[in-house]
Amino acid sequence: MRILIINGPNLDILGKREPHMYGTTSLWDIENRLKEKYPKVAFEFIQSNSEGALIDALHRALDGGSAGIVLNPGAYAHYSYAIRDAVSALKVPVVEVHLTNIHAREEFRRESVIAPVCAGVITGLGIRGYELAVEYLM
Numbered sequence: 001m002r003i004l005i006i007n008g009p010n011l012d013i014l015g016k017r018e019p020h021m022y023g024t025t026s027l028w029d030i031e032n033r034l035k036e037k038y039p040k041v042a043f044e045f046i047q048s049n050s051e052g053a054l055i056d057a058l059h060r061a062l063d064g065g066s067a068g069i070v071l072n073p074g075a076y077a078h079y080s081y082a083i084r085d086a087v088s089a090l091k092v093p094v095v096e097v098h099l100t101n102i103h104a105r106e107e108f109r110r111e112s113v114i115a116p117v118c119a120g121v122i123t124g125l126g127i128r129g130y131e132l133a134v135e136y137l138m
Helices: 027-037 051-063 074-078 081-088 128-137
Strands: 002-007 042-047 068-072 094-098 120-123
Touching: 002 027, 002 051, 002 128, 027 042, 027 128, 042 051, 051 081, 068 128, 094 128, 120 128
Parallel strands: 002 042, 002 068, 068 094, 094 120
Antiparallel strands: none
16 A cells, blocks of 8 residues: 655754644654554655645646545645645545644634545644544555
């Protein structure tokens, strides 16, 4: 089974960025934890701070090959209709993940324009959110 994990802007600086909110675990640590916990899953990890690169990765997923996608769009969740449109074109399930509880944060972070076209959303559970998304896709 193959699962694509896509991470958006500023997730490359996890562990350094606002550790009081996001913790000290790096994105690399999250990727390694997933590989260790689910050794039978072939993961492909993509991170970009560029909206276009994330859309390109979603377009490549149109060709199939993945059982599903775990997507942490970061701040793009709140305003990227282009990423929403790319997700809605997919035939595989997409689970949106956020490390923090977006509903308990600033007003502008409380709505995801991408969520309505996803199979589900996991928010506020930290790293465990990625694991739950993978378990759902499995």
